[in-house]
Amino acid sequence: MVAQDTQLLPPSDEGIARAAQLLRAGQLVALPTETVYGLAGDARNSDAVASIYEAKGRPSFNPLIVHLPDVDSAKELVIWNERAQVLADAHWPGPLTMVLPLREGHGLSPLVTAGLDTVALRLPAHPLARRLMRESGCALAAPSANPSGKISPTTATHVMAGLSGRIAAVLDGGACPVGVESTIIGVYDDETRLLRPGGLAVEDAEATLGAPLAGAGEGIIAPGQLTSHYAPGASVRLNATSIQAGEVLLGFGPMACTINLSEKGDTREAAMNLFPALHQLDAMQPKGIAVAPIPNTGLGLAINDRLSRAAAPRD
Ligand code: TXA
Ligand code: MG
Numbered sequence: 001m002v003a004q005d006t007q008l009l010p011p012s013d014e015g016i017a018r019a020a021q022l023l024r025a026g027q028l029v030a031l032p033t034e035t036v037y038g039l040a041g042d043a044r045n046s047d048a049v050a051s052i053y054e055a056k057g058r059p060s061f062n063p064l065i066v067h068l069p070d071v072d073s074a075k076e077l078v079i080w081n082e083r084a085q086v087l088a089d090a091h092w093p094g095p096l097t098m099v100l101p102l103r104e105g106h107g108l109s110p111l112v113t114a115g116l117d118t119v120a121l122r123l124p125a126h127p128l129a130r131r132l133m134r135e136s137g138c139a140l141a142a143p144s145a146n147p148s149g150k151i152s153p154t155t156a157t158h159v160m161a162g163l164s165g166r167i168a169a170v171l172d173g174g175a176c177p178v179g180v181e182s183t184i185i186g187v188y189d190d191e192t193r194l195l196r197p198g199g200l201a202v203e204d205a206e207a208t209l210g211a212p213l214a215g216a217g218e219g220i221i222a223p224g225q226l227t228s229h230y231a232p233g234a235s236v237r238l239n240a241t242s243i244q245a246g247e248v249l250l251g252f253g254p255m256a257c258t259i260n261l262s263e264k265g266d267t268r269e270a271a272m273n274l275f276p277a278l279h280q281l282d283a284m285q286p287k288g289i290a291v292a293p294i295p296n297t298g299l300g301l302a303i304n305d306r307l308s309r310a311a312a313p314r315d
Contacts, residue, residue, distance in 0.1 A: 001054055007169040008156060011128055015171060020135035022168045023048075028055055030145040030159045031132055032173030033124040035095050035181050035199045036275065037153040038067065038142030039167065040132075046109040049141050053111070055166040058148045063114040065097050065122050065182070067140040069133040074121050077106045077139075083209065084187045090208040093125035095178050095199030099186040112141045122182055128173045144181060145170075151230055151282065151310075154179055154275045179272035180302045185213065197301040199271065229309035230275075232282035232289060236311040238304075239293045246287030250277055252294045258284075267298040274303055278310065 009015035009029075019029045026048040028041050039055060041048035043066045053061060068074050071088050078084075078100035087098060099120045102113065113119050124130065133140060144152040145159045145167075153159045156172040163170075183198035185205060193214040194202060202216050243249045251257030253265040259277045261270035281289050291307055294300050 001166065003165050004168060006160065006164045006167055008160065009169050009171045011171065011173050016128070016131055016135060019132055019169055019171045023132070023136040023138050023140070026051075027168035028052060029132075029168060030153075030156075030163065030170040031129050031140075031142070032126050032156075032171065032176060033067070033129045033142075034126045034176060035124075035178045036176055037145040037156070037159045037170075038124075038129075038140070039145035039159075039163070040067070040140040040142040042136075043108050043112050043139040043141035046111055049109045049111040052141060052143065055163060056143060056146070056148045058143070061111060061114045062143075063116055063120060064112050064141040064143050065120040065184075066108065066112060067122050067124055067129065067133060067142050069130055070123065073139065074123070076103070077108065078103055078119060078121065081187060081189075083192055087185065087187065087205065087208060088123075091200055091205070093123040093130070095125075095182045096205070097122040097182040097184045097196075097198075099184060099188075099195060101189075108139070109141070118186070118188075120184060126173065126176075128171060132171065149229055149231055151232055151278045152181065152275050152306075154272075158275070158279055175272075175276070177272060179274055179276075180299065180306060183302070197305050199299065199302065201298045202301055203298065227309070228312045228314045230278070230306050231310050231312075231314060232278050234282065234286050235288045236307065237288055237290045238307055238311050240290035241293075243290045244288070247290045248281050248284060248286040248288075250281060250289060250291045252292045255292060257292065261294070261303075267295065267300040267303065270294065271299040271303055274306065 154176040178199040183200040184196040186193040248258040251260040
């Protein structure tokens with residue numbers, strides 16, 4: 001991989017125009033979305049998509065999410081259905097990704113879908129992401145803008161710390177308001193399935209559909225079965241009710257702790273604070289990070305999913 005001088009672009013007309021120009025030229029630009037920063041490349045350009053995997057050091061070709069400016073662009077890529085329309089009406093643009101069957105002649109790089117006959121689509125709500133998609137005219141393939149397996153970035157500083165020298169530019173949009181990745185729902189012919197809990201509460205998606213999501217009640221898989229992901233340098237211990245020597249405590253609700261995700265016990269506020277808190281605790285280089293119990297309701301499901309992966313045994 002060729003080392004590059006990564007530009008930090010301001011959220012001005014000039015900054016956006018430069019980012020759009022780089023994307024059209026097949027370069028990689030990290031951009032803010034309301035969930036986390038994404039590492040974006042032109043989803044129709046296989047060179048650009050291959051560079052995404054390379055810059056992240058992703059060991060395998062996991063399928064990526066394609067980001068689009070509007071529902072019409074989505075309908076050009078996939079076989080649309082009634083449940084997708086209902087979910088889109090209620091939650092797009094926003095922190096929802098839908099997996100749908102690919103349409104013939106979609107034009108996306110096969111690296112985006114890793115050879116599957118479905119694709120993950122999302123309309124981000126962040127105004128900078130939306131402007132960049134319109135100005136570049138690109139459908140943007142974008143995983144979270146962090147080196148593979150590390151904590152996801154919610155500020156331009158986080159992105160720079162992880163990927164500087166490996167990508168063309170970062171568009172600085174400040175802190176991401178939701179703070180955890182999108183909720184992924186498979187809108188298949190025979191079922192509507194929760195594939196990843198995230199920034200849209202499962203309860204809200206189910207209320208929109210008027211039916212429970214398949215897979216939603218299955219809960220968090222035992223940490224031992226999870227591949228390590230979102231991993232800080234220190235080990236992570238969940239559901240801690242007290243701390244051990246050398247540990248820092250990530251709190252939730254009123255308590256004494258090193259950093260509190262939400263003193264008032266609000267899962268939405270806690271989601272926004274989760275990755276910045278993990279970055280901060282990691283920088284303190286503790287022996288371990290103990291985490292107080294967090295309820296599995298609202299965005300708590302997504303938070304516990306990320307924390308379980310952070311706590312999973314490392315390779
Ligand atoms: O909020 C987000 O979703 C962020 C921002 C940047 O948009 N993106 C993100 O991307 O989290 P990434 O690559 O870290 O996660 C994409 C997830 C992966 O777990 C992948 O397995 C799943 O989406 N995925 C993609 N295409 C799929 C498909 N066709 N079927 C099932 N899962 C799919
Ligand atoms: Mg990720």
